Amino acid sequence: MDQNEIKAKLRKFICNEILNNAEYPLKDDEALITSGLMDSFSLAQVGVFAELEFNVYIPDPELTVDRMNTLDDMSARILEKMQA
């Protein structure tokens, strides 16, 4: 799986489940949390999604706003865990 596939799955999950707007045109580098689009609360959901969908575990210290603010950040972190 490459980073683009990860990104596509993440985008679908975030738009459907967190933003509740499947049509939202979420850009790869768009700030999700610092922009207020989603709550830092929702990072736990992204964490569980990564566990279920990609079978990787992102430990709490890495599941933070500064490391998980955009689709680019998230997918890079997930890919890194998959390759570890």
Added chain:
Amino acid sequence: MSADPLRFNTLMDALLYRAEHQPNELAYLYLEDGESIEIPITFGELDRRVRAFAAHLQTIVKPGDRALLLYPTGLEFIIAYLGCLYADVIAVPTTVPHLKRSSPRLLLMMKDAEAHVACTTRGVYEKIKFLADENVEFSDVRWVLSEEVREDGAADWQKPESQPDNIAFLQYTSGSTSVPKGVMITNFNLVRTIEDIQIGVMLDKNSVIVSWLPVFHDMGLIFGLLSAVYAGIPSYIMSPVSFLEKPYRWLHAISRFKGTHTAAPNFAYELCTRKISEDEKKVIDLSSLVCVVNAAEPVRLETMVEFSKAFEFCKFRFDQFTPSYGLAEATVKVSNKKIGETPAYCILNSSDLEKNKLVFVQESDPNAYPSIGCGWSAIDADIRIVNPATRVQSPPNEVGEIWIQSDSVALGYWQRPDVSRETFQARLADTDEGPFMRTGDMGFIHDGQVYIAGRIKDMVIIQGRNYYPQDIELTMEKCHPALRPSCGAAFAIDDGEAEHLVVVQEVRREFRKSDNFKEIADAIRMAVAKNHGLRVHAAVLIPPSTIHKTTSGKIQRSAVREAFTNGTLEILYEWRAPVMPGRPTG
């Protein structure tokens, strides 16, 4: 106020009065099978049998000695309990052990209370004799069997002085892993609490109580049994087992005997909503009810709304619900909703609540958390909200520990001066006001009502945020149809570096052999993350009827936690987060 204005110094005085003035009126009717086998007793007969029991005790023990009461639900228990009061002997009611699992607690209690006698029925004695034979705690204990009490012994009874300040009984708290503590309830505490109940829920001469609650536990004992003697009204009782087997029996008894007052913890209302069939509803009429107490575990708005809908056909109305708050350390009751009013609730932001801040939001808010008003005291208790860390009274927009000063606040814990001082003699750090009893419950006061947010000791604190386990448990049970409601536990474990959330949940019987456990556990993990912003560290599925509960049906989180850490849980499926960063092991 239509409450019977009669007041007594002790419960003994109340029963003596009832026996003299209304000897032929019904005091109790025990439904032995929960339905048709009826065992009634009048106030006159009750008094005679209580005198006989007390006279028997007086030949064996002296005032102030402790008598363990090991009885199933029934008239024998009531007679033995009141017999202790008539002999000025300190009663120690407890549950009858039927499994080896619950006997360690009994032995700890025995040792702590230093009981001189153990009272029970012959049938129970035959079953638990092995305990007495095997354990040194019982070696100095005299057994008193109810069947051995001479019927004509009443004449030998020596009436003790009515001593309001003497200890009436020890109410042992449901400590599961720690040594249980005996709350010392005086005659004065008991009488004032019953008056609080009587005024608060408007018990009058036309009231009729119906109860299935455990008799050895504060709510079943005081609300279900003793308030009937005090107010001179009948109480119809059945055992918790009768209710749990067929919840229909409870509501049917209310309907049959035109019950006006009843009480139960929240789970009982959920059980009725789920288990009582449409056919059964056809013969139930709940319109006689004045007061339906919901207390002893967190009160859920949703449960009450669903129950009201389910039993609308039986003429039940939402405003019959009487959310209440209490604890053994305050004898049983602190506050209840005013009769006739609709239960009040406010919608809070759960994420602010986790930081002990009160922020009111709209019902549509994604973080909306409904909290139920538990009314106020009817005997002018002084109730304060206090920051448990600084011991300074909290501002109105904060959640804090509930502190109480009232006539119902017990003397302390039996033979525990240090813990008693800490719990019962608290003072405000800035003004030195006191003494207050620290309830250990977090809550707030809004619009003249007490609201409960959760127990301090059960609170899960992760990354500086407070979570109430019952909220997480509710999320969990609702997220998948395979899960048994009210049969899950959420708690924190400490790995030395941080606290982590663990959830343990029963699956329903029909899903016991499911090949889809992973899907169920995944649903729990996602639902908890979504509703609480929190990832579970371990999700464990266990078979039905294996989670640790107290005798009154409350989840024993600390016991579940212990079984989880010791590896003694019976596990169907388990997912654990990897300890080190990397791939999950599930």
